[in-house]
Amino acid sequence: MSVRTTVTVPMRFPDGFAATARVTTFSGLVDGREHLALAFGPETTTPLVRMHSECLTGDVFGSERCDCGPQLREAVERISVAGGYLLYLRQEGRGIGLYAKLDAYALQEAGLDTYAANRALGRGDDERDYAAAAQMLRVLGVTSLDLLTNNPDKSRQLRSHGIEVRDVVPTGVYASAANVRYLAAKAAQTGHTLSLPIAG
Structure with a gap:
């Protein structure tokens, strides 16, 4: 595989924070x-890297x-200071796709948690694969990194593809009444390193 193109994109977030990305x-x-x-x-030499899976509802529309x-907003600011990469991965809904994610939301409204809703649709708890992310990093010359994540599966998968994860740096916890059950399920069922300030 190879680099296709690289272009400079100035960015400004709704809160006014601005950054310039070199998009490859x-x-x-x-x-x-x-x-x-x-x-x-x-x-x-050791970049800070965030592997961020696409979330149209949250990234674009501000879903809570x-x-x-x-x-995403936190990652851009922290990487802008430390130096590194945001890998924006087209893996909507933990890999099940946008429509299936919204189907899962409907099941969550009926009382299922985020993982049980996926299983009720005949899908896996998390169908994401980070082989392409490891490919991207190697092409960019990155063999060792600090990983910005609360998800232990991301570091496990990168290491299995030969990328050295020197340190795992936790992201902030953005809990609210609208998402605390979702975050609690991630902590309880898939070992996300989340300290929740709101009781589930």
Whole structure:
């Protein structure tokens, strides 16, 4: 695989925070999807990396049913200071797709948690695979990194693909009345490192 193109994109978030990204696209990714690598901040030998799975509802529309939008905003600011990459991965709904994610939301409204709703649809708890992310990092020359995440599966998968995760840096916890059950399920069922200030 190889770099397809790199372009500079100035960004401004709704709260006024601004950053400039060097956005790279790729040819030959293992899953055939259009993932992006956004470089921020100074160059460094051990970059801070966030693997952020696309979330249209949270990233674009500000949905409070998840914590994706605030995590994306936090990641851009922290990487802009430390230097590194935001890998924006086209894996909506933990890999099940947008429509299926919204179907799962309907089941959650009927009382199922986020994982039980996926299973009721015949899908896995988390269908994401980070092989393409590891490919992207290798093409960018990254073999060792600090990983910005609360999800232990991300570091496990990267290591299995030969990427050294020197340190795991937790993201903030963005709990609210609208998403606390979702966050509690992630902590209880898949070991996310979340300290929840609101009781589930």
